[in-house]
Each structure stands twice: as C-alpha cells, then as structure tokens.
Amino acid sequence: MNQSTLTYPAPRTELTGQQLISHAGLSILGGLLNALDFRALCEDRFSQFVPTTATHRPGKILADLTLMLAAGGEQACDVDLLRTNPGLFGPVASEATVSRFMHRIKDMPDAFTHGYQTMSRTLRTKLWAAAGPRNPAKRASKRTPLILDIDATLIQAHSDKQGATGTYKGGYGFAPLIVTADYGTGNGTGETLEILLRPGNKGANSAKDHIEALSQALAVLPDDFYDTDGVLVGEKLLVRTDSAGASREFLNHLDSLGIQFSTSYSLPVVKERQIQWISEKKYWEPAIDQHGKPLRDVWVVDATAVMKLKDYPPGTRIYVRQNPCIPGQRPPCSTRTGIGSPRS
Structure with missing residues (x-):
C-alpha cells in the first residue's frame, strides 16, 4: 500500500512559457x-469501503472525484480528465474501481454518512479557523448569529x-x-452545508424534511458551535426560510434547540382583513x-397584538412590511409578512 500522506504530488512550478498543462489550475x-491532510482523514473514516491491500485508497478516490467536478465533469467516468496528467494528479483509479467503491457505500449508507459528517466537521473547523478574523464561527453571537x-x-x-x-x-x-450558510455582506458568498435529495413531487412545506435537512447541516458545522459537552450553542445561529418553513412543527423544533428564526408568513384571508385595522x-x-x-418609503409594524399566533413558540412575533408602489402599480401596494423568534 502506498504510504505517502499526500493526496497529490507537489510538482515544482516554473514559468518557462513552454509545455502548457491542461487543468493545471486544479493543482x-x-x-x-x-494541506488539510485529506488523505489521512479519509483513510480513518472510509477505509472499510476498500480492500486492505487496495492500491487506490478512499482519500485519493474522493479527492479525484472532487477535482473532476471542479474541472467541469458530471459523472464518475469523467475522472479521465485527470488521468492524462499523472505528474500533476498521480495515479487515478479506473472507472471500475470507482464503481466498486460507490457500490460498497450503497451497501453501508449509515457508516458512510457518519464518516462524511465527522470528516466535514473536522475539515470545516480547520478551514474556518484559517480565515482568522473572517472566521464565520468566531463572529457568530446571539446578536450577530450565523444565518x-x-x-x-x-x-x-x-x-x-x-x-x-x-x-x-x-x-x-x-x-x-438546500441548506446554505450566509457569511454576511463583505465576507464572501457563503457555502452549502447540506442538500437533501427529494423527488420532484415532494412538497416544499414539509416540516419533516426541514428538520432532517437542518439536522444534517448542524452535524457538519465547526466545533465552535458546540460547547465542551458537545451540545449545540443554538443562540449563535439564525435559520431563515420562506413561508414553506413557517410550520409550527419546524419552528417549535428550532426553539427547542435554542436557534433563532426568521421566516416569511402566508396570511390567511381572515388575517388579511385584520391588517386593515392597523x-x-x-x-x-x-x-x-x-x-x-x-x-x-418602507414601513413596518409589529402586528402580534392584532393577529394572534396559536401553538407557535412562546414570544414569537409577527411583522408586516409595506413596500412602495412600483411604476404602474395602483394602491394598495405589496405587503409582506414575516414571523420571528423572541430571540431574533
């Protein structure tokens, strides 16, 4: 078995104006x-998915698939993009080897999910820590939560x-x-934490799916969002959704975790009439x-006293925002309604 701890060779770079290498930017x-010691981490988490004496280890297989996607590939056989430059990417597993690796994952999905989540949390902890003062976890607090x-x-x-x-x-x-982390204005565009695969006929307002997607996302957050006992520090987070996420079941779940929330809210016709009282x-x-x-010309009002919310987390507030008319629009102009946790 190859004992090298590097995932890829570290070739010397020289600007000679000769011999251009395709996909050299992937280096x-x-x-x-x-730098993240990706190979050793994958060996620890996923060694059970390859034979003990296998030449192609899980870290190299997963890394090759990652680079393949970054290079524009769409399926496993596109690792051929890397095979043409062994000096830059090292030996690349065959399509059959990758297929057998994926088949073993299919046979042990729970083991792979656990390994993936713990590996992602470790990698994200290292990466965010390297950002120094721009570390989203260090900036997160009750007043300025990570969204x-x-x-x-x-x-x-x-x-x-x-x-x-x-x-x-x-x-x-x-x-x-999809669950994404928003770093905030001026700190980058954020990153995807979880993609819960669902068929096309799945409803957008499924509380069960929202809870599952959030749980998967929380599992890969850096260590800074957990205390010394491994308990989530929920007040450092704020979940933001459209009206599909405003179900009582989901919002009460967030409240049980101590997580702040802010969602859009679809008003029933009866409550639309109540707005006229204000x-x-x-x-x-x-x-x-x-x-x-x-x-x-944008106005807001706390309408909690007028429109009572039943069975929502205690202290939940409902807000109405009035936007100005756009050219050609007749009054009354658009009204948007949202609800937020007492912590937000």
Whole structure:
C-alpha cells in the first residue's frame, strides 16, 4: 500500500512559457487537500469501503472525484480528465474501481454518512479557523448569529432518472432542499452545508424534511458551535426560510434547540382583513436594512397584538412590511409578512 500522506504530488512550478498543462489550475485545489491532510482523514473514516491491500485508497478516490467536478465533469467516468496528467494528479483509479467503491457505500449508507459528517466537521473547523478574523464561527453571537438559509429548488431531468417525478410547476425532475450558510455582506458568498435529495413531487412545506435537512447541516458545522459537552450553542445561529418553513412543527423544533428564526408568513384571508385595522400611520415605523440604514418609503409594524399566533413558540412575533408602489402599480401596494423568534 502506498504510504505517502499526500493526496497529490507537489510538482515544482516554473514559468518557462513552454509545455502548457491542461487543468493545471486544479493543482491549487490539490494543494489545499494536501494541506488539510485529506488523505489521512479519509483513510480513518472510509477505509472499510476498500480492500486492505487496495492500491487506490478512499482519500485519493474522493479527492479525484472532487477535482473532476471542479474541472467541469458530471459523472464518475469523467475522472479521465485527470488521468492524462499523472505528474500533476498521480495515479487515478479506473472507472471500475470507482464503481466498486460507490457500490460498497450503497451497501453501508449509515457508516458512510457518519464518516462524511465527522470528516466535514473536522475539515470545516480547520478551514474556518484559517480565515482568522473572517472566521464565520468566531463572529457568530446571539446578536450577530450565523444565518442558515433553507430553501427548496427544482432541478429538471431530461430523461427517466431514479426519483424523477412531475413537479408542481409542470416540469419533471427533482426538488432538493438546500441548506446554505450566509457569511454576511463583505465576507464572501457563503457555502452549502447540506442538500437533501427529494423527488420532484415532494412538497416544499414539509416540516419533516426541514428538520432532517437542518439536522444534517448542524452535524457538519465547526466545533465552535458546540460547547465542551458537545451540545449545540443554538443562540449563535439564525435559520431563515420562506413561508414553506413557517410550520409550527419546524419552528417549535428550532426553539427547542435554542436557534433563532426568521421566516416569511402566508396570511390567511381572515388575517388579511385584520391588517386593515392597523391603518393609522402612528403605529408604523420606518424600516431599516441589515446595516441600520433607513429604507425609503418602507414601513413596518409589529402586528402580534392584532393577529394572534396559536401553538407557535412562546414570544414569537409577527411583522408586516409595506413596500412602495412600483411604476404602474395602483394602491394598495405589496405587503409582506414575516414571523420571528423572541430571540431574533
């Protein structure tokens, strides 16, 4: 068995103006995996998925698949993109070897999920710590929590695939539920924490799916979001969703974890009439953006006293926002409603 701890060779780089190498930019990603000791970590988590004497180890197989995707590949056989440059990417497993590795994962899904989650948490802890003052975990607090966005999206399938079904928009494909971390303005675009695969006919407002997707995402957060006993420090997080995530079951689950929340809220017709009771301008306040700057002609009101929320977490507030008319629109203009946890 190869005893090298490097995932990829570390070739010397020289600017000679000769012999251009295809996909040479992937060496940056390969160098990152080397710096994270990716190979040794995968060997610890996934060695049971390859024979003891196998030449191609799990760390190299998974790393090759990662680089393949970064290079624009779409399926396992696209690792051929790397095989043409052994000096840069080392020996690459054959399609048959990759297929057997994936088949073993299919036979032991729980073991792979546990290994993946613990590995992701370790890697993310290292990566975020390397960001220094820009570390999202270090900046997170009760007043400035890390925001986790949860939203479903539709992905079209152009042929009959496993799990592909008709969607509510008349298409055909999948409706995965995605959890992303928002670093905040000026700190990058964030990153995806979890993608819960679902068939295209799956409802967007499934509390069970929201809870499962969130649980998977929390499992891969860095160590800074857990105390010394391994308990989640929920107040350092805020979950943000559209109205599909405003179910009582899901919001009470968030409250039980101590996590703040802010969601859109679909008003029943009866409560739309109740909004008319709050017609005097003295009850409304000018709205501000996330930086505390006032928004022009945008007003908000705490309507909790008027529109009672039943069976939601104690202290949940409901807010109504009035937006200005867009050109050509007649009053009354758009009204948006959202609910938030007492901690947010």
